[in-house]
Each structure stands twice: as structure tokens, then as C-alpha cells.
Amino acid sequence: MAHLLGVFCNNFERNFPFLQYDDLSRRLYNNSLSPILANSIAAISSRHSTNPEILTRGVSQVSDAYCNVAKRLLAATSVTPYTEVLHAVVILFWTEYKAGRTSSELFVNFNHHQMATKMAFNLGLGSESTMSASSERERSMLRATWTSVAQMQQMTTTCMYRCLRRPQSFANREI
Numbered sequence: 001m002a003h004l005l006g007v008f009c010n011n012f013e014r015n016f017p018f019l020q021y022d023d024l025s026r027r028l029y030n031n032s033l034s035p036i037l038a039n040s041i042a043a044i045s046s047r048h049s050t051n052p053e054i055l056t057r058g059v060s061q062v063s064d065a066y067c068n069v070a071k072r073l074l075a076a077t078s079v080t081p082y083t084e085v086l087h088a089v090v091i092l093f094w095t096e097y098k099a100g101r102t103s104s105e106l107f108v109n110f111n112h113h114q115m116a117t118k119m120a121f122n123l124g125l126g127s128e129s130t131m132s133a134s135s136e137r138e139r140s141m142l143r144a145t146w147t148s149v150a151q152m153q154q155m156t157t158t159c160m161y162r163c164l165r166r167p168q169s170f171a172n173r174e175i
Contacts, residue, residue: 004045018144039070040091086119120149
């Protein structure tokens with residue numbers, strides 16, 4: 001997991017500014033990194049890994065395996081929203097998107113988007129009082145999380161629009 005965490009930070013830190021390498025590595029070594037976040041990070045990172053074992057098994061297969069575990073953990077998660085679970089949902093959304101699952105898995109991504117939006121509101125990320133009650137580092141993390149949820153909304157809307165506007169293929173047309 002340490003290897004995949006390094007791959008994540010090298011390749012995706014700018015995409016997920018709400019997660020910092022020092023914090024993630026500290027939680028990994030203290031065994032306090034949640035399984036859902038760890039599997040989400042592993043799912044997106046394994047596609048960029050140069051680890052021989054991952055390459056032998058196939059990056060897509062490894063990524064899909066981690067993604068499926070994260071989804072099962074997400075389904076089993078209590079309804080109480082936690083920032084770490086919200087971060088995992090955001091990463092899962094982007095993992096699906098980056099894997100090219102924009103039309104066939106459209107509703108899975110839409111569900112991730114709905115879940116993330118609901119969690120963000122339940123956590124009070126849209127509330128100014130929540131933002132002012134935290135330390136500067138935490139405020140920055142919460143703002144970045146809120147921005148990521150907004151980007152998910154934009155991507156989902158664009159994806160749905162494109163999929164719904166896509167003309168039928170010649171083979172599917174009625175004669």
C-alpha cells in the first residue's frame with residue numbers, strides 16, 4: 001500500500017488537494033487510514049503503478065479489484081457522513097471516469113455524485129459557519145473537498161447530456 005500511496009501522491013495530488021501525502025502516510029503507518037479510503041486510493045493508483053506484481057496481474061484487473069472492494073465497503077458504510085468516506089467517494093468517481101466508464105457505468109457515477117453531494121451537505125460543507133469553525137488547514141481541505149464535489153456535478157451533468165444526445169448507431173436504428 002505504501003507503493004500505491006506514493007503513486008497516488010505523485011500522479012494525483014493536484015487532482016485531490018484535500019489529501020496530503022504527509023497526512024496519508026502518517027495514517028497508513030499508524031493503521032488509522034480507513035479501508036474504504038485505502039482501497040479507493042489503491043484503485044486509482046494501480047493503473048499508474050510500475051510494480052512488477054501489479055503489471056503481471058494486469059493494471060485494469062488490480063484496479064477493478066480494489067474498486068470493487070471500495071464499493072462494497074461504501075455500501076456497508078453507515079449513513080453517518082464522514083469526510084474520509086466523502087473523499088473515498090470522490091476518488092471512486094474519478095477512478096470510474098478515468099477508466100472510461102462514462103456511458104456504460106453512467107448511473108454508477110451518477111450515484112457516486114448524488115452520494116457525494118448529499119454527504120457534503122450533511123457535513124455542512126456548503127455552510128459558512130462550518131468553514132469558519134475550523135483551522136486554516138482544515139478550512140482549506142474542506143474548500144478543496146467542496147470544489148471536488150462541484151466538479152463531480154459538472155462532469156456528471158456533461159456526461160449525461162452527451163450520452164442522452166448521442167445519436168443511435170446505424171445498427172440500432174429502426175428501419
